[in-house]
Each structure stands twice: as C-alpha cells, then as structure tokens.
Amino acid sequence: MTLCTAWLRKNKDIEELLIATDSRLRSFGSWDVNPKIFTFSRTDCAMCFAGDTTFAYPMMIQIKNTIDTNPKIKSRFQRIGVFKGLVVKIMNDMLKYKSDYELPEIEFLFAGYNWEKSQFKIWKIVYQKEYKKFTSHQIKFWKGVSGDKKVVFIGDYVDDAKRRLIEKLKENQNLMEGSLNFEPLQVLSEMLIEGQSNSKYLDIGGSPQLIKIYKHLNRVPIAIDWKEKKDSRITLLGRPVAENSLLNPILNPFTLKYRNTNKYF
Numbered sequence: 001m002t003l004c005t006a007w008l009r010k011n012k013d014i015e016e017l018l019i020a021t022d023s024r025l026r027s028f029g030s031w032d033v034n035p036k037i038f039t040f041s042r043t044d045c046a047m048c049f050a051g052d053t054t055f056a057y058p059m060m061i062q063i064k065n066t067i068d069t070n071p072k073i074k075s076r077f078q079r080i081g082v083f084k085g086l087v088v089k090i091m092n093d094m095l096k097y098k099s100d101y102e103l104p105e106i107e108f109l110f111a112g113y114n115w116e117k118s119q120f121k122i123w124k125i126v127y128q129k130e131y132k133k134f135t136s137h138q139i140k141f142w143k144g145v146s147g148d149k150k151v152v153f154i155g156d157y158v159d160d161a162k163r164r165l166i167e168k169l170k171e172n173q174n175l176m177e178g179s180l181n182f183e184p185l186q187v188l189s190e191m192l193i194e195g196q197s198n199s200k201y202l203d204i205g206g207s208p209q210l211i212k213i214y215k216h217l218n219r220v221p222i223a224i225d226w227k228e229k230k231d232s233r234i235t236l237l238g239r240p241v242a243e244n245s246l247l248n249p250i251l252n253p254f255t256l257k258y259r260n261t262n263k264y265f
Contacts, residue, residue, distance in 0.1 A: 001026065001203040002036060002050035003161060003188060006109045006122045006139070007151035010179035017111055017120040017213040020185045021048050021155075022192055023206025023238030032206030032228075033238050037221075042067045044076050044217040045083070045112025048209075050155030055104045059091050066090060076217055080112040084123055084136060091125070091134045103129060107154040110136070113215055120213070124152055147178040156203045161187050182256050185210060189253040196229055207235040208253055223260070225252040 004021040021036045037048045038060045047063070049056040066086070067073050073083055087110055095104070108125040122139040142149040153161045164187045169175040172183070189208050195201030207226035213219040223236045223246055233240045236248055243250070243260070250260045 002048075002155040003153065003157055003191065003204045004036065004048045004050050004107075004109055004155050005151065005153045005161070005184040005188060006048075006111045007180050007184045008120055008122075008148065009181060010148060011181065015120065015215065017113065017122070018182075018185070018210065019046055019048055019109065019111055019213075020188055020208050020210045021050075022188065022204040023209055023235070024204055025053060026203065030202075030205055033235075033240065034206075035209070035237050035239075037209050037211050037237060038064070039211065039219060039221070040064055040067045041074050042076055042083070043219055044115070044213065045080055045110065046211050046213060046219055047087075047108055047110050049106060049108050051106030052104065055106045056108075059094060062094060063087055063090055076115070079116050080114045080121055083112075084110055084121075088125060088134050088136050095133070103127065104134075109152065109154060111213065113213055113217060115217060118215075120150075120215075122150065122152060124154060145176050147174065147176075149180055151180060151184055153184075157191065157201060161191065164190065182253070185253050186256075193227075206238055207233070209235075209237045210251065210253075211237075221248055223248045223250040225250050225259075 002021060006019045009016045009018050019037055023032050023034055025031045025034045037046055039046050072078050104127045110125055111122040114121050123136045125134055125136045128135050139150055139152045165183055168183050191201050195205055207224050210222040211219055221237050223234050226233055226235050234243045249258050251258055
C-alpha cells in the first residue's frame with residue numbers, strides 16, 4: 001500500500017505546493033521502485049494514489065491521454081478546478097465499462113495551481129460506496145491556528161503520520177503559528193527508515209518520491225538522497241539513478257540540504 005501527503009510550503013513570501021509518497025507496491029512480496037506520483041504534459045498539476053493499482057494505473061493513463069489530445073487542457077487555459085472535475089468524470093465514466101462490480105479500494109490526491117485565483121489547490125478524491133462513484137473534497141487550511149497550514153495524508157498509517165506531524169511542529173515551536181516547511185516529508189522519511197528495521201510499517205517502503213509545483217505553472221521532480229539500510233542511493237520518483245546523469249535538484253530529507261541545483265535552476 002502507500003502513504004501519500006500533499007502540503008503548502010511557505011518560506012517567507014514564497015509559496016510552493018509539494019507532493020510526496022513512498023515507493024512500495026505489494027503483491028506476493030514488496031517492490032520498492034514504483035512510480036506513485038504522476039505528472040502530465042499539463043505542467044501546473046500532479047496526482048498520486050494510495051490503493052489498488054488495478055484501478056490507479058488505467059485511470060492515470062487515461063487522464064494523461066485526455067490532456068495530450070486536448071490543446072485547451074494541455075495549454076493550462078482550462079482552470080485547474082474545471083480540469084479537476086473532468087478528472088473525476090473520467091474515473092466515473094471508466095467504471096461504467098467494467099463488467100464486474102469490484103469496489104475501487106483506492107484514494108487519490110490531485111493538486112495544482114489555480115491561476116485565476118492565484119491559489120494552490122489540493123483535492124482528495126475518494127470512492128463513495130453509497131453513491132457508487134468517485135467524489136472530490138478540497139483540503140482547507142487548518143482552523144484554530146494563526147499560520148497558513150494546509151496538509152493532507154492518505155493511505156496507510158495516516159493516524160501515525162498526523163500524530164508525528166503534530167509532535168514535530170510542537171518540537172519546532174510552530175504548531176499554533178507559522179507555516180509548513182518540509183515537516184510532512186520528514187515524517188514520511190522517518191517512518192520509512194523505521195520500517196527498514198522492524199515490522200511496524202510493512203506496507204510502505206523504498207525511498208520517498210517528491211515533486212514541487214510552482215506559481216509559474218510548472219513542476220519539478222526532486223531527487224532524494226536516500227539510505228536503504230547500508231546502501232546509499234539517489235532516487236528520482238522512486239527509481240535509483242546515477243548522480244552524474246541527473247539534472248534534477250537532489251534533497252536530503254533529513255538535513256534538508258540541496259545539491260545539484262546549479263544544473264536545473
């Protein structure tokens with residue numbers, strides 16, 4: 001299964017939208033290099049999923065095909081909120097052509113930048129059994145705090161992730177005020193490291209995957225400097241890559257230090 005998160009990161013006056021997830025798929029065993037964040041030729045948004053790949057991959061590919069064959073969508077002329085509605089419609093239309101009635105045990109996060117309202121948007125897309133269709137739910141800012149905190153987790157171990165995030169914010173003295181930095185990524189990374197040495201988090205694994213979405217309507221996958229037990233590696237969207245062939249920025253999720261940025265920025 002999966003643990004996914006999306007959040008609004010604010011550094012002084014600069015805002016970014018980030019999506020992160022683990023890289024593990026499971027069947028008879030585990031496979032830790034699998035893409036769970038999907039980008040499109042429309043560059044102001046991205047999606048990730050938690051759940052059954054039997055539904056996730058066909059739906060993601062058909063969404064990708066829809067963007068590629070529609071210039072209005074691909075050019076980002078169509079607002080992100082309107083496009084989100086089309087994403088949900090594609091999913092529900094696909095269910096009509098499935099011969100058996102198998103309940104989709106899956107969740108999605110869809111996120112991007114709304115150029116009309118100058119706002120980052122995050123939606124959780126879930127299957128509603130009582131309505132027999134997918135519905136979307138916009139993630140709001142936290143209430144009762146003075147800062148701008150917007151974050152969501154889906155998948156496995158969500159309660160643990162939320163608890164750890166609260167503890168980390170308390171530790172950093174920015175629970176009741178201030179904004180989020182990389183705390184959700186740190187929570188995910190710490191849970192992945194713990195899962196390497198015990199059975200507490202067996203359903204998640206591999207390296208984190210990370211992507212940033214910017215206000216200039218573009219997104220950048222961020223490579224991760226990762227340790228898998230005694231093995232150090234650089235991964236990009238879950239896949240190990242050679243550093244000398246990489247153009248993307250590389251981030252250590254624990255020290256939060258970048259390198260390789262001169263090749264990209």
